[in-house]
Amino acid sequence: MTLSDRPAPGPQGADAAALRVVVGAALLDGRGQVLAARRSAPEALAGRWEFPGGKVEPGETVPAALERELREELGVAARALSRLPGAWEVRPGLELHIWSARLLDGEPEPLQDHDALRWLTADELDTVDWLPQDRFALPHVRRLLAGDVETDRTPRSHPTPQP
Numbered sequence: 001m002t003l004s005d006r007p008a009p010g011p012q013g014a015d016a017a018a019l020r021v022v023v024g025a026a027l028l029d030g031r032g033q034v035l036a037a038r039r040s041a042p043e044a045l046a047g048r049w050e051f052p053g054g055k056v057e058p059g060e061t062v063p064a065a066l067e068r069e070l071r072e073e074l075g076v077a078a079r080a081l082s083r084l085p086g087a088w089e090v091r092p093g094l095e096l097h098i099w100s101a102r103l104l105d106g107e108p109e110p111l112q113d114h115d116a117l118r119w120l121t122a123d124e125l126d127t128v129d130w131l132p133q134d135r136f137a138l139p140h141v142r143r144l145l146a147g148d149v150e151t152d153r154t155p156r157s158h159p160t161p162q163p
C-alpha cells in the first residue's frame, strides 16, 4: 500500500500542514533515456542514486518546485509533465512523489548535491544503487520510457558522441 491510499486529510488540513513533499524528476531525453543522479551528501545518502529534485517550498506548486530544483541542481530548463502513480515515505512527514519531466534546454551537470549523472535506458535502470524509496517508482519509469522513444523530433540538447 502506498501513502496515496491513505484517507485525505480532514477539513482542518492538519495532516496536510504537517506533510511535506519531496519531488523527484523522471527527466526524459525523448530517446528512451531517463536521468539518474548520484548524491554527494549527506554522508548517509552519498553514493546512492535518485531522481534529481528536492523539497517543495511552502506556497510552491509541485511542478514549479521540480522545475526550480532542476535549474538549481543541474543547470537545465525542464518542464514537469505528469505525476507517476504512488507516494512513498522518506521519513515521517516527508513523502516522495515522482513526476515525469522533459528536458527543454541545457546539458545537465552535477552542480549541487550530486557528483555523477547517468542517462539510463529501461534495460539499464537496475544498474545503479537507487535510494530505497526510488525503487518503488522504477516499474512506472520503465513504462514511461517505453513510450518516450522519438516522441519529439526536436534536436537533443545534449551532444551525441562523435565517432
Ligand SMILES: Nc1nc2c([nH]c(=O)n2[C@H]2C[C@H](O)[C@@H](COP(=O)(O)OP(=O)(O)OP(=O)(O)O)O2)c(=O)[nH]1
Residues within 6 Å of the ligand: 022, 023, 024, 025, 045, 050, 051, 052, 053, 054, 055, 056, 090, 096, 113, 131, 132, 133, 134
Ligand atoms: N531529490 C530527491 N530526494 C529523494 C529521492 N528519494 C529519496 O528518498 N529522497 C530523499 C533524500 C532526502 O532525504 C530527501 C530530499 O532532500 P533534498 O536534500 O534533496 O531536498 P532539498 O534539495 O530541498 O534540500 P534542503 O532544502 O533540505 O537542503 O528525500 C529522490 O528521488 N530525489
